Amino acid sequence: MLRGFGNFLLKELKELIRDPKILLGMIIVPLIMFPVLGAVMNFSVESAKETAGKTTVLVLNHDKGDNSTQFITYLSHWGLRVFVTNVSTVNDAVKQMATYNASDMIEIPADFSRNVNAGNSTTVEFYSVFSGAGLLEGIGSSIVDSLVGQFNREVAPDMIVPERSTIVKGKIAENVDPRALSNIMISQAIALPITMMILLTYSMQIAATSVAMEKEEKTLETVLTLPMDRFAILMGKLSGSIIVAGVAAVAYMVGFNYYMGSFSGLSTGGASLDLVSLGLVPSLFGYTLLGISLFITLLSALALAVILSAFSEDVRSAQSLVSYIYPFVFIPSFVLMYIDINVLPMWLRIILYAIPFSQPIIASKAVIMGDYLTAGLGIVYVVGFTLAIMYVASRLFATEKILTAKIKLRGLRKRGRTETEAS
Amino acid sequence: MSVAVEAESVVKVFGNIRALDGLSFSIKLGEIFGLIGPNGAGKTTALRIISTLLLPTSGEVKVFGVNVVGGANEVRRIITYLPEEAGAYRNLSGWEYLRFMASFAAKSKDDAKQMVKEAAEICGLGERLKDRAKTYSKGMKRRLLVARALMSRPKLAILDEPTSGLDVLHSYHVRTIIKRCVQEHGVTVLLSSHNMLEVEHLCERVALLNKGRIVAEGKPQELKERFDSPNLEEVFAKVVGFA
Numbered sequence: 194m195l196r197g198f199g200n201f202l203l204k205e206l207k208e209l210i211r212d213p214k215i216l217l218g219m220i221i222v223p224l225i226m227f228p229v230l231g232a233v234m235n236f237s238v239e240s241a242k243e244t245a246g247k248t249t250v251l252v253l254n255h256d257k258g259d260n261s262t263q264f265i266t267y268l269s270h271w272g273l274r275v276f277v278t279n280v281s282t283v284n285d286a287v288k289q290m291a292t293y294n295a296s297d298m299i300e301i302p303a304d305f306s307r308n309v310n311a312g313n314s315t316t317v318e319f320y321s322v323f324s325g326a327g328l329l330e331g332i333g334s335s336i337v338d339s340l341v342g343q344f345n346r347e348v349a350p351d352m353i354v355p356e357r358s359t360i361v362k363g364k365i366a367e368n369v370d371p372r373a374l375s376n377i378m379i380s381q382a383i384a385l386p387i388t389m390m391i392l393l394t395y396s397m398q399i400a401a402t403s404v405a406m407e408k409e410e411k412t413l414e415t416v417l418t419l420p421m422d423r424f425a426i427l428m429g430k431l432s433g434s435i436i437v438a439g440v441a442a443v444a445y446m447v448g449f450n451y452y453m454g455s456f457s458g459l460s461t462g463g464a465s466l467d468l469v470s471l472g473l474v475p476s477l478f479g480y481t482l483l484g485i486s487l488f489i490t491l492l493s494a495l496a497l498a499v500i501l502s503a504f505s506e507d508v509r510s511a512q513s514l515v516s517y518i519y520p521f522v523f524i525p526s527f528v529l530m531y532i533d534i535n536v537l538p539m540w541l542r543i544i545l546y547a548i549p550f551s552q553p554i555i556a557s558k559a560v561i562m563g564d565y566l567t568a569g570l571g572i573v574y575v576v577g578f579t580l581a582i583m584y585v586a587s588r589l590f591a592t593e594k595i596l597t598a599k600i601k602l603r604g605l606r607k608r609g610r611t612e613t614e615a616s
Numbered sequence: 617m618s619v620a621v622e623a624e625s626v627v628k629v630f631g632n633i634r635a636l637d638g639l640s641f642s643i644k645l646g647e648i649f650g651l652i653g654p655n656g657a658g659k660t661t662a663l664r665i666i667s668t669l670l671l672p673t674s675g676e677v678k679v680f681g682v683n684v685v686g687g688a689n690e691v692r693r694i695i696t697y698l699p700e701e702a703g704a705y706r707n708l709s710g711w712e713y714l715r716f717m718a719s720f721a722a723k724s725k726d727d728a729k730q731m732v733k734e735a736a737e738i739c740g741l742g743e744r745l746k747d748r749a750k751t752y753s754k755g756m757k758r759r760l761l762v763a764r765a766l767m768s769r770p771k772l773a774i775l776d777e778p779t780s781g782l783d784v785l786h787s788y789h790v791r792t793i794i795k796r797c798v799q800e801h802g803v804t805v806l807l808s809s810h811n812m813l814e815v816e817h818l819c820e821r822v823a824l825l826n827k828g829r830i831v832a833e834g835k836p837q838e839l840k841e842r843f844d845s846p847n848l849e850e851v852f853a854k855v856v857g858f859a
Contacts, residue, residue, distance in 0.1 A: 410704075410705070410706065414697065415764075417668075418667045418695065419692065420693040420720055592671070597670070
């Protein structure tokens, strides 16, 4: 039964494991990448806990009775940092929120104590700041909500009837439930990083394969002796990869939007929110910046893939080599999906800003919040990086390196050879 | 100009390997010149340097008076190069491949059409040119590539093992094409081969290459007489001290 299977399997394993590119690309890289991703998730959970523990609420108390004081004390007792403001209007209180670093504000009406004493329901206005932080957005308002629910259960059912509004870019969006808004924005917070991951990895594979295929099929030598500009060969390859990857990205986005749309009714509780009127849809200028950021980043990733594939001899090794870049795509995407970059320690922020593939995701959040400077600086950085990479790629194509370059992993090869000889 | 190619003391070093070690030779206009030698002798490296793919470590090569390093772009306009194991784009048909290649050498659309027409005649693939290259046999693919290399009537065609992997009939066909091209259009041909019998029948002059150096050079008949051998294979064995 299956005569020769054992021998053949042993040969296959030796072939695969002794290939340094496979060893590094498929075994070592995942061994490093997934623990890093795990650390990111752990950090995001810890960050969420910390955010929850530090939830700061500004209270605008129009009521001078004991019940409102009791309510405020109740919130403090359960861990919220509560500051009572002396201003008289909601707009003034909103302006003060930044001073107190408050994520939420509560406006207690003048008749609060009278209604509570009479056993009547009383409407309290709750305001939450929308900051576009990602999946953990709105954690503060959730805590306030649950404490209000708890207060109601302890005092009397439906004593406090919350009216929720959201503060977007310093302006109050009346009756826009921050939880519903967060649920809608979460789909964006997930969609772009995932699209970026797929677009970048897919297009890098295409670019690397296209160069490696020329080598494997022995067409590259012929092409390099044609009377044409070598830079045109490079640009032709990059453009072809961008077009194919772009079509793939559109197909993916259509499918993904349909998928996300199938959940939207559940996640928003049927509420419909006009993101345009809330100013949470990028302006034409914002879209332009985002488009430039995406395009330049894509170009740099493709040029990087072309450089790496120049060091390979066939398609398989080119794809393995390109996989070394994946951690630099996946890790920032996951981090920025969960965490607001501004809450990260400075050293981690610098690393994330330094990875060019972070920039479109950072830009997407920035343009939604109207922070064009961050998006613009990111573009300048990626343009610089791309020019450097394109220069290296064009030099590779202009010289014999495109034919002769090889990755030298002497230690691994030597060990592999010794083992072969020994066996 | 009566000299098509002039190589002077060409050295090429890859790491610790000295692939070419002071190679010097010249090719006359309209001549079929053969570089022959065993595997690893440096034939392909020499052809790659002449076709501007590799840079010489030292020494100088001129093609029709143009230096292959300083005037690489100019050299590429007057040469075509057929690598030993060259392939065609798998998903392009034979016609598409020829049209693609002709577009770089042709000066006008009509010129390109004429080139493709000529290539179709040279390769003799007929209706199969409509099929994708991935469906071609090795022989068909090689004929397509030889046709590509000759269709533009280059001043110099550099052919690395032009009949590599072909059977007797296909090899004969390719050799006939090369000879015809030289006779009809005055193309100069530099080819390499380790099949010395083939070169003997095709080339007007040959250089025997061993370990990156030319060990003998001349007309096949002269070499056979000089070394008192019935064929070039034996000449080579005697020159390198194998026989």
